[in-house]
Structures are given as C-alpha cells and as structure tokens.
Amino acid sequence: MILDGLDSSAMPAPHYDVCVVGAGAAGITLARKLATRSLSICVLEAGGRAFDQAQQDIYAGPYEGSFAAEEFEYLRTSRTRMLGGTTNYWTGYCAPLQESCFEPRPGIAPNGWPIRAADLAPYYPEAAEILQITPPVHDSDAGYSESRKPLLVHRPHLRTLNFHLSPPTRFGDVYGAELAAADNVHLLLNTTAAEVSMDGDRVTAIHTRDLAGNRRTIGADHFVLAAGGIENSRLLLLWNRAHGNRLGNRHDQVGRYFMDHASVHMAGSWFRELPHAALNAYLFQQFDEVRRHHTKAALTVSPEWIARRGLPNFLVHAGFMAPGPGPEARALISAARAIDEMRGATPAGSFPEYFQLITEPPLDADNRVTVIDEPDELGLPRTQVRFRLPPDYPDTCRRCMRALVEAVGAEGIGRGRVYVDPDMGRWPESGQFTHLQDHHNGGTRMSTGEKTGVVDANCRVHGTDNLHVASSSVFTTGGVPNPTFTIVALTLRLADHLVSA
C-alpha cells in the first residue's frame, strides 16, 4: 500500500517488523525481498512519486575539495530525492566489484573488507535480474558471439572488463506498483526520517517530518537505513548527536572515508593487431546478442600486474582524440614496429585515442560527510561533503596509464603513449581533466571493529542491536566499477541476514 505522508489522515501502523528508510535501489530491493517472507514492512520515502524541486533543495549543502567547478552543486545534483531515488537518473552501467577490492592491500587498503568477494558472489545473479540484465555477468568474454570474442582483448596481462547495461531500471517505475499491491508493505511517501528513540542498544522508533508539518512515529523490530550514500551518514551523525555517539560513532568514524570515482581524461594512443572494428567494443555500447542487453567494454590490466606495481585497481574507457603523433613520435612508432616485426609480434595500424581513466578512490579519513549548523527546509542540519584527492593523485593516474601501455607492449600488440597535457600540471585545480561520477561510497564503511568503521560484516551498525545500513555508504573500498550492482547484491545479502535474525 502507498500512503502520502503529506495527507495528515494517512495512518501507518504503530509497529512493523522492519522499517526501511529510503526507497531507492537499496530500499526497494530490501522491501520487495522481505515482503515475500510475510514480514510487515514500513518504507519511509522522503520524496514523492515525481521530481519536486522543493524536495531536491533539501539535499543542497556545501562541498569542499578538488573539484572546484562542482563546489556548490555536488550535493544537490548528484542524487535524487524521490521514489526510486537516484535510479531515476542513473545510466545503468553494471559490473561486479573485482575480487581484489575486498582484499587487504598495503598502501591501498590496509584492512580490506571484512567479507570477501565469494560472500557476495551468490547474490549477483539475482541482482542482475532486478537490474534487468541477464546473468551470468562474471566472465568478461561471455555475452559476445563466438565470432566476435577474438576481437576482445583478454590476455594474460591485459584484460577486458565488460559493463552490462541495465535499461536502466528506474526502481520507482518498475517496482512501485508491486509495493503498492503488497498488503504487508506500507510505503509512506513525502516522509523524512528525522530522529530516533533508543532503549539501550536498540532503536525503538523513528520520528518523521514532512513539508506539511506532520510528525509521525514508526516503531519496528529492525530498522534499515537505505537513504543513499551521503544521507545514511548524515542521519547517523544527527542521531549520534542526540544519543552520545552510541550509533557506530564511539571512535568518530561516521561520515569518514567518503569516496567518489574521479574520471580523469588522459590522452594516449596505441597501435595494435586488432582490426579497427574491434575497438568499437571499447568505444561504443554494443548489443549482446546472447544475453539481449547492451554491453560496453573497458580495458584494464591483470590483478598480478596491479599488485606488482602497487597500484589501485583501475580501468580505462577509450575514446577518440584529435591530434596524431608528431615527427619524432612517428619515428619512434616506426622503430618499435620494426622491432616488433623482428621479434615476431604483429603490429598493425595506429589509432589515436583518449582514455577516460577511473581508479579506485583513495582512502582518506579526512574525506568525510559532516553536518553543519544551517538547517534545511525541514529544520534538520544540512550536509557538507569534503572530498579531496591527494597531491600525488595525478602521479597515480600516470602510473596506471603507464602500466596499461606497458601491458600493451608486453602482449606484443603495440605500444602506447601517455600524453600529459601541460595543463595537467595544474591538475586537479584546473578542473579541466576530471569530473566526479556521483558514486557515493563510504561514510558508514564496513569493518571488523568500531575503531575502523561503522557497520559490521552484516551491515549492522556497531554498538546497536537492530540498526542496519544498505547502500554504497558501507563500501570499505570503492572499487572501480559503478556501485549499484554491488549495492543491490549487498542488500539481498542483508535481507537474508534479517530474515535469519
């Protein structure tokens, strides 16, 4: 059943088995899954059925960091406050988080996740169905017809990472009717979770606000925050103010290690043995005739290659670039080609390109979501985000690109160029080469103990009995792929945990 919180006569039940805060990718996935288990569920959704600027403005807040151009708009424009959440605007790129992202890696992620890739793997097939793509999705060659597979670069050192494209699924449109029809689900629109009551380590109720001034109290056995990557941190910060930092914040961890994917444009080019048409898989979305959805290929190097060089995980999308090589470079290419011929490799025509490089976001405790004194339209303190890339990040990007073109050389399929624009010296301040991808990871990260994070391996907030978190805010590391596929998989895992609890 769907109720509109702005209608003062709308009366949800006083108590539910589970109360979910937020009806985006995570919240709707959880509510649907739990609804099949005959549990009573209340979903609180801050927004309504349609986009509303007044609601959206509640998301506004200051941004501080490396992306000057995004200073004032990041918090307001990188997410959506309405039924279905940010899936109303997402692009639909899906790929599972690579195994190595979960592992401890010196200098990159000292502790790793408290779970491993294998813990999440069983949930990706169902997540794929929810996102309207056809599993399996792990084999990067799968999905290409036999005739086209050899066109993909998938070699010992150089790897193809395939993104599977969701239509993209708009969760409110696709699954709203199902929730409306479910007797055991009450979806309360235009209703913002604002405060909590606690009894010892248990959350007993959530108190709501809305733009019409209505206040409600919802009791439940279990509460799940699924309000999006940034808002989960904000709510926990607000609730910790009132409850002596008992909700995962005894060690000042809530909001910390916030991450987004910076997309960095690097010039480069390579010549290769593949026919020109093969590059289309890297340049454009292609229809996967086996699975009947679109895919888009990106390039990366093998995990061993990354580990040996102490690099973060990364991938590159290829694109076209105007300038070709100058006379000196022409001689170098020609010489390298001649040598390739001598050594039995088979170089072909050159192809100037630019690469869009995306690395795993650096972990920095000072990159964080905080709340400021300025109130929003509901009287709640607004959010502030600091996300700054470290001074050596341009160098990290160059090292990643260099690893990629070295892998091209090692495979004997060409040579690569890493072209550093003179303006890159002023990067990232120049703001010319980068943009953020609006993937809000971290803030309530998963950890074995409360000194290094906010939730445990089951997404339960440290120090509480019955408060859980769903969404990319729990990501311990950001990985390289876009987050939603993993958000949905993690939420399905959380649903299993709640049912068994």
Place this chain on the structure above:
Amino acid sequence: MTRRELLIAMAAGALGLTGPDAITWLRVNFVGPDLPAQLDAIRADLVKAGWLYLDKHPDEADLHRLRGQLPPTLNPADLHAAITTDFVLGHTDTLFGWVLSVTELRLCALVALSAEKL
C-alpha cells in the same frame, strides 16, 4: 631474404659492428644502392629513435656498453623475451609520451651509433 630477415640482419650487423667484416657486410647490405626504399626509411627511423634515446641518455652512447646490455643474439625469441620482460618489470622509458622497452631503445641506439661509424 624476407623483410623480417633483412630487419634482423640489419640489427645483427649493428651488433657485430666492431668486426671489420660486419662493417663491410653492413655497407654492402644496407647502404648500397639496391637497398629497398622502404627498408631505408625504417632504418632511418631506427636511427632517429636511437638518437632520441641517446639525447636523453648521453652516457649510453658507447657501443661496447650497449652491446653488453642487449641479448647476445638477435634471435627473435630472445629479443621477444627481453622486450616482454622489460614491459612486465617496467623497464621502460618514455620518449614523447611513448612508452618503449629499454631493450628496443638500446637496439635503436646501437643502430644509430653504427650508422654514424659507417
């Protein structure tokens, strides 16, 4: 002789340059009038690439040293293995943005120095 064999011979000639026979061989084979124009252009590019490398590393402009740093033969398998190992281990250098293996750049440098001697 195939084009590939000619390329290898050209580089092999450079490797054996200290011997007067090799100089003669190179003269006959590579600076003679019947050298195919295409190969001549490739040789010119190897020389140019070699000088680009030597400009950056003037201390390496020494035939004996360069020879010692290259695989003893220019057999394709050894050359391939040396270049692949360079890339795997990151033994590369960047010239005008292009990332090349140190072995192949030294080979170019050797051809460049050899050409000067001829």
